[in-house]
Amino acid sequence: MLSEKLDLGKLKRSEREHTTTYGSRYFSESIPKYEMPEDGMPAKAAYQLIHEELNLDGNPALNLASFVTTWMEPEADQLIMDTMGKNYVDNDEYPQTSKIQDRVVNMLARLFNAPHECKSVGTGTIGSSEAIMLGLLAHKWTWRQRREKEGKPADKPNIVMGADVHTVWEKFARYFDVELKLIPLTRDHYTITARDVAQEVDENTIAVGAVIGTTFAGQMDPIKEINDLLVDIKKTKGWDIPIHVDGASGGFVAPFIFPDMEWDFRLEQVKSINVSGHKYGLVYPGVGWIIFKDKSDLPEDLIFDINYLGGLMPNYSLNFSKGSSTIIAQYYNLIRLGRKGYKDIMTNMFDNTLYLAGELENSGKFELINKNIIVPLVAVTLKNADFTVFQLSEKLREKGWIVPAYTLPADAEDVAVLRIVVKENFGRDMVEMLLEDLMEAYHKLEKEGPKAVKESNPTLLY
Ligand SMILES: Cc1ncc(COP(=O)(O)O)c(C=O)c1O
Incomplete structure (x- = not known):
């Protein structure tokens, strides 16, 4: 076995506990998942193990599915x-x-x-x-x-x-x-x-x-x-x-x-x-x-x-x-931003929403379903494409973007939309990058052709 060749067993466990976090035994053992361990572990090791695992979650800054705030000021x-x-x-x-x-x-x-x-x-x-x-x-x-x-x-x-x-x-x-x-x-x-x-x-x-x-x-x-x-x-x-x-x-x-x-x-x-x-x-x-x-x-x-x-x-x-x-x-x-602070942030979000909506409509590939924009989000359907919004959503995920696709409630279930929530930390630069990746994903799916059509709906709406 590879571990015998490297003679890892020679290093006693107790010696390895007095080393760096990544040198400790906790990083070459499975993390407890089903039963509470008898003994604990150093705080740094526990922190780092969980911290690494959480990297598998989506990046909140790229989560355009959720309305929920992902950033606050350091003072907050x-x-x-x-x-x-x-x-x-x-x-x-x-x-x-x-x-x-x-x-x-x-x-x-x-x-x-x-x-x-x-x-x-x-x-x-x-x-x-x-x-x-x-x-x-x-x-x-x-x-x-x-x-x-x-x-x-x-x-x-x-x-x-x-x-x-x-x-x-x-x-x-x-x-x-x-x-x-x-x-x-x-x-x-x-x-x-x-x-x-x-x-x-x-x-x-x-x-x-x-x-x-x-x-x-x-x-x-x-x-x-x-x-x-x-x-x-x-x-x-x-x-x-x-x-x-x-x-x-x-x-x-x-x-x-x-x-x-x-x-x-x-x-x-x-x-x-x-x-x-x-x-x-x-x-x-x-x-x-x-x-x-x-x-x-x-x-x-x-x-x-x-x-x-x-x-x-x-x-x-x-x-x-x-x-x-x-x-x-x-x-x-409320006291930090005041009415003016909220208004400034909301105004930016609306500017970016209108820009995003306009670009998507002007591409000729999407139809905006919330023409009368009340909250900063863009919901679009696909126009004459051989693929679905679900596939587009999946393709965007490859780049890290989380953009949900879903069907509308009864009696409009046949309408499938892609929804992008524009939050305060989603500035114009990010909107432009999203648009670029969205168009690239669109063209890739277009090249793949109708054979790729799939009706899955993996994205949960919240
Ligand atoms: C219109 C509306 N009502 C209620 C809720 C539930 O809100 P909360 O997640 O704060 O419980 C949501 C969540 O997205 C919503 O969009």
Whole structure:
């Protein structure tokens, strides 16, 4: 055996432990995978082993699939490290952290134009998914309380939304036993209309879901029109149906780029909004926000007072313990960037998005499906190609680019798109390089010809 020839066995294990990290035995043994080892290993060896293994992950800077922030300023990194050990839920022990989260809630309520007479409330969450569940639960409670007060049955709640919503909405309906009234999309129209909503709502509708910045195509449901419809229904039929706006992506974009667009608390029936701090809020993963227009939109029944961590703490969340650092990092961004800082970053992202979209359209090979760009992303279909967007996505992966391909939800499943999310650290230089590689991949596939056509969809959408 080669190892005998080299006489590796002669070096005693104990001698090799007092050497460099790469000279230690841990680098010529398998890493523990199934059972916790009896003895540990030096910190440097453990670090380096895991660090090397993680190189197999994609490069976050080239991950154009995810909306989630991959870069923050070093000062934010420092604050995050400083606060890693603080449990967000222990607000009696960490009262300042709790005050900071309240400040963020206040700032967001104002950013979303809550009327002055309202007392907005809200909380930090692990992401938009938890925030959406909390918002919709509140509406389910309010609806049930109202029905019971009126002496009417409250056993058949339903929720109305388009198939353009993120899966978390469908999850809510299933987990919390609410009938899902999902409005299908149509080819060439990837959002819902107020007319669709009018056909679905009834006295058992706990809320209508509307999205600003859809996951699939970055578009926006006609929130103002849906609001006007619901105001009308309230007047004529007496059904007070709230809108929950899913601003996971658009909530941190529209206030800076489209300040005059009415989609938020300016609209009468918009009672709650969620936003992902970790998307265009520009914070690393692990933070979302749910904001209620007014205290009365969050039934007190759902708020738990916990006393065993010290003082009396009001708690409205699905999970309990979690880190504080992303909440702190959100506050850092808000005061560090201010409205102008966010606007400058968003403006660059839009410039780059428009440039990318324009180049792709001008090539004659792609068709833009989000012509009305609401959030900085580009979603395109292929025009007359002998291959699929899935193959193009795979080819780009060879160069390190992570660009997802997927089919749209029902009834537009026959539309397969390639989606590129433009983040703050994806500057013009990177856009140009992506375009070059995208075109090269396109020409290679063209040369390979139709025999290579394959219908796989390996990329998960999130
Ligand atoms: C429109 C929309 N809603 C909700 C979510 C879920 O958000 P989170 O990942 O913050 O839980 C996403 C995620 O991409 C989304 O795009």
